[in-house]
Amino acid sequence: xxxxxxxxxxxxxxxxxxxxxxxxxxTHMAFPSxxxxxxxxxxxxxxxxxxxWAHAVYERTDLTDRFSIRTTGVTAETRLVLYANExxxxxxxxxxxxxxxxxxRDLIQPxxxxxxxxxxxxxxxxxxxxxxxxxxxxxxxxxELPSRNNILEVFALQVSNGRPGEFDSRLKLSSVVLEDxxxxxxxxxx
Numbered sequence: 001x002x003x004x005x006x007x008x009x010x011x012x013x014x015x016x017x018x019x020x021x022x023x024x025x026x027t028h029m030a031f032p033s034x035x036x037x038x039x040x041x042x043x044x045x046x047x048x049x050x051x052x053w054a055h056a057v058y059e060r061t062d063l064t065d066r067f068s069i070r071t072t073g074v075t076a077e078t079r080l081v082l083y084a085n086e087x088x089x090x091x092x093x094x095x096x097x098x099x100x101x102x103x104x105r106d107l108i109q110p111x112x113x114x115x116x117x118x119x120x121x122x123x124x125x126x127x128x129x130x131x132x133x134x135x136x137x138x139x140x141x142x143x144e145l146p147s148r149n150n151i152l153e154v155f156a157l158q159v160s161n162g163r164p165g166e167f168d169s170r171l172k173l174s175s176v177v178l179e180d181x182x183x184x185x186x187x188x189x190x
Contacts, residue, residue, distance in 0.1 A: 015105040015156040020081065021134055022094035025069040030127070030134040031083065031142070032155040033100055038082040042093070045080050051091045058082045058091035061142070067122065071095055088143040103127045105156055108136065124151055 019030035045051040051058045077096040124136040
């Protein structure tokens with residue numbers, strides 16, 4: 001899985017949640033990255049049915065329709081995100097993958113009080129980055145799994161500032177944003 005880069009929103013010794021940030025329409029969406037299994041191009045996925053990747057089948061789900069977001073359609077930047085956990089696997093199209101970002105847990109904001117309907121099932125909150133606001137998508141809603149309490153706590157990582165003996169489970173990725181896209185797959189999708 002190639003990404004444009006990896007960033008951290010304020011480094012600290014606290015808890016962080018790693019997100020895959022992408023565009024759906026003009027909306028920045030953040031997906032907890034623990035359940036991302038791959039990212040492929042529509043051409044690699046071929047066809048409109050399910051996607052088979054690394055011996056797993058990912059049923060397509062249309063998040064643009066589920067969120068009622070208008071998109072420009074398939075472009076050169078369009079990717080299919082393969083998302084799975086607890087025996088459920090889905091893939092969904094995004095207009096552009098921006099990359100991975102680690103966000104300190106205390107920088108994640110809940111939805112404002114005026115959001116009282118179904119959006120509370122779909123969205124967990126938001127965070128503010130230098131150039132955008134990202135809505136955090138409920139991964140249990142994406143996979144149509146029973147919802148849980150304190151969902152973001154499932155994805156929180158304890159981050160070390162390099163002190164000996166501290167646990168640091170973050171992937172070792174460079175902290176640059178690349179301008180040119182990298183290859184997006186290491187296998188074949190059918």
